[in-house]
Amino acid sequence: MNQKLYMVSLGPGDVELLTLKALNVFKECDAICVPTKSQDNSFEKSISYNIVMSALDVLEVKKPIVSVYSPMHFKYEDWVNEAEVILETLGQYEKVCFVTLGDAAIYSSIYYLLDIIKDKNEMIYKNCEVIAGVTSFSAASAVAQKALCLGDEELIIKPINPRSAVKRTEVLMRPKIGMDTKSLGEGDFYTFENMYLKDAKITPSKIEKVKKYMTLFINFASRD
Template structure:
């Protein structure tokens, strides 16, 4: 029996109309849909795909345990176990679409599985999606960078994020989470606070646009992205 293949499918930021045609066709041709068992974003990813692929609920759904933790030992063990579950299906000739919000190459849980499947000699392919920060820029109705301006993607709740604000060019702050007040303080210290805008749940139900961070607090959604332009 010929082996199947794993596809990491980016479903875009929220609006089903922003899923690529290639992503839709990949989901349709796959035998199995894989989603992580934990994490709000992954439930949203399936909901988005459902809005674009009518028969997705007729497919076999496999949940992969992906705990929400930063403990490296726990994460490595779960990623290894998840990869092995999918490899067993691949060896049975199954093609699998692993759904991920946005693009699989940007802070996705999928990429850890992808690397392990490849390292064990099996086929895996990434199907790109519209990144959330591109949707945010479109919602703000402005570009991210022009000419020779650099673009920096910064995980705002992790160590070193404040130093990233010193980079020249546009800063996109992702993974803010409950660190939003700390992020606001860092922006004020760097003199960038007035240059920051935020979109919460971009292209999803409950979308909110903040031209100022004054109205943003720790109750803000997990799906929030801040765009910070250089001082003029």
């Protein structure tokens, strides 16, 4: 079996804020793993379940739904149990989705799960695809009709109740063509040029000189 795992971002709650990529993955997959906070594995309080069911209605398809107990206590053992349910589901079905609210990049458990999956089954980890989505704060900005950043403003996203020292990821946008990137500092940089466009290039470091305006840098928080 050529198993494939998709980590699918669901957006902030409205099925219309799902991406076409997410819908296509739901159409293609054999089963969908949905997290729930209910210990009895029911979906009574699961926002994710409601979005997934609305999406399947839109697509007019039915898919097996697998409940993944996710108590959200930020405990390693819980993530191990969740990863095991996902891997067991991949033992039964070839293409499996796991869903997460908003966008997977923002405070989602999926990267904890992927670290565990990498240790348990490297092939599945390497074959995994993360589907981007609309963040809660992009949607909030649209609802309020207020920009998150304009001109020379910057955007800060903070955990309200941090458990330890707060680290920082920086997204650096709107470079000047020809600029030297020394001034951007050092760290765990990635450079993204013309993403999803012709000549798209992703470099897992900081390029020295900017060639295109459609370039963004991410200096990821240092993680052990």
